[in-house]
Amino acid sequence: MTTMEVLIDPTGASERTSDMTLSLRPGTLAGLRVGLLDNTKPNATTLLEALGDELRQRHGIGSVTMYTKDYFGTPVKDELRDEIVRECDLVVTAVGDCGSCSAATVLDGIIFERHGLPAVSIVSDSFLMSGQAMASLQGFPGYDFLAATHPIASLSAEELKNRAAELMAGVERILGAEVAA
């Protein structure tokens, strides 16, 4: 006797919902308070500082504040997230250059977007797939983040400045920033 039955999706995806809404974009970045979220990976601080400098020069942002995660492999803790949401208008987080921290960096961006803060997550391009997988897992397939040329950890300060300059077009795209023609 043949009994036909429906086969089960073993992932549980059918029981989950997605939320692919970005936070509102400000238009101009002039005068805004920028949060930089350092995940403690080597060179993350220097890369973020260089990006802060670029944002200041190109967009006349109001202030830059550095925040530091306590563990790179998991997402930002709720208290730190709330502090950044309170004190900043947008956030840039880096650098996802390992298996767990690439995914966590992308998740940080999604968390801030869902809490109303435009966010730019930066991973190294060796871990692009990991970041994309995390976005899908979080119900945000296609979430836009930046993949910097690998490696980051071994770059000199000068090379990091160049890397930051290269990343700026992507930063402006994700933030929906008005760029002077």
Add this chain to the structure above:
Amino acid sequence: MNGPAVDTRSELALEADARGIRDVLERYQENGWTDGLPVVPVSESIVDEFLATSPLDPDEVLFATPHLNRELTVRYAAINAALAGCRPEYFPVVVAAWKGIAQEPNPRKGIWQSTTGTAPFTVVNGPVRERLDINSRGNIFGSGHRANATIGRAIRLALINVFGLRPHQLDQATQATPAKYTAVIGENQEQSPWPSLHTEYGFAEDDDVVTSFVVRSVMHIEARHTQEAEQLALDFTDSITRTGAFIHEYTNALLVLSPEHAQVFAGAGWDKDQLRRFIFDHAYRSRGDLGRVGKDAISHHARWRLAAGHPDAIADTAQGSQTPDRVPALAAPESVQIVVAGANNAGVSAVVEVFGLNPRLRPSSYSAVEYRTS
């Protein structure tokens, strides 16, 4: 072959829609719901048979990774156990393995996304080994036993399917280990000269218990050359203290002794604690050995080994001790766990390299196997 045609089909010979079955299996592959090997299709009535073996509520969460926004319920553990080819009666062992994994510090923090590439590794003790034919006696790390093959695979398939830990995606392992397909062994309690692993946690020999490890590798130790306990113990110790094992400040190991090797120690009057203590006392490298490979210090935050000249370097614990040139590989005797497994036919054992970031009382977690009694 010549001669008259002989019908070799027995009355049990099956007919099936082989092409139809292949089409179904291809669909699973297309969806990525697999470790690469064919899986066994799962329907609601089959899941029910698995759930019926466990006393737990199907919605109870066995293992959660908050940062991935994912949790594994008993129901999804059952679906993936069926998918892996388990028989329903294996399911209580799968559940116990998940309970062990859930107590381990690193899986819930994302170790299976890591480039390191570790695998879950499960040791089963108790009469359940006989009931389910969980292999403990010969070819234990090899293929060929359904229970060993599918219980381990049930874990891996759920990691892939429920937690999205697919290679090249969320699983960023640089190389990983073949143990990722499956790694389940029974302890050969019957041919061990010592009390079994789970009795160290206070269980009786005939309790069913699962012990969960997170492992880097299974290192083959062929040592047929000696019947001297000290020589044999030093041979194992040398493999445990290879410089490659000095990744963090300390390492851990699971010694899987063949019955013959265990008997060498027992014959010399050593119990497991004595063997552990001996290995601990001898498991060190000289500061010079570590300096030659650039590992004579540790990083200040994560305590990874690196060269003393590195800008992030601080002194390791040994540096501040009475014997700064003697750098121990193990934080404590209990960093070495010991089980007996394999055939009683040769001096072949294994050092399983156990992943760990910080020293713990024991580098593993355990859970009793729970059955539904009705």
